[in-house]
Amino acid sequence: MREYKETQHSLQYKSNSDLTFYSAGYEACSPGYSYGPKFRSYQLIHFVLEGSGKLHINEHVFQLSAGDAFLIPSGKISFYEASKEDPWHYAWISFLGISSEAYLYQIMTSVDDVYIIHGLDVEKYREKIFDILSMEGTPTSQYFRANGILYQIMAELFSDIGFSEESWGKDSVADEVKFYLDTNYAEKLVLKDVAKSFGIHPNYMTRTFHEKFGISPKRYLMDLKLKKACRLLTTTTLPIAMISGSLGFDDQLAFSRIFRKEYGEAPSEYRKKRRGSSSQ
16 A cells, blocks of 8 residues: 655644645555445545445445545544455545535535546546645645645546536436435434525425435434434444444433334344344
8 A cells, every 4th residue: 555644734834724635645445455344534535446346335336447546534433455366456546624524525416426527537536646746845734735636636527527606506406405414414414404594494394305315314314314223233343332322312321212112122122132142
């Protein structure tokens, strides 16, 4: 693995910038190599240069191959693994900043699979990332060069996906709220605050959401959390307290109480039965 991580500036400094470089790297994975489950405090984009692999994020599983890129927003738990027959090689770049989430979401809402971009000329992205990995000079000069290349990569991505400021955000309010819940369900969301962020009344949000999707946003949000909990319980060994915390529950007891009400058994019992049966 090759990696360059900018360490001249603190994470707090970077988080308070508009958009700033954090790290870049390259990995030629061995067969079956996996990473995660993990969540990060920065935005991350991987470009698949050759081979294939699989991404698990937000209850979705994506098969990827050369020419694809996958996006991992900050705070989202992800797990990815290389094919055993044709393991992928990928290059990545990560970034932070006040506007970093908005820029990544603009990309995500402009592509069909939300977390995946297909059909890219990944060679040009590889070249730019390798320019970062081969930088020389003082840490300060490297910081500015890395940020310049980050901006070039973002410009290329927005061009490649055909992003249009005129059409972005023109979906119905229900679609926008659903996308917001799909990508932020792990947070401690208060639905009246979500409605306020969209400039609408909570009752109007609930009514329009139910009319389009046949379910209330409150129920939809809880279903997302519980489905993710089930997956983490059966596919990982993460402590239940960590699972509940990563999904925005107040505490483990509150999570266990809601989980038992929904599935008729405690999270620990659910994990034991499902993991036991899957290993037989």
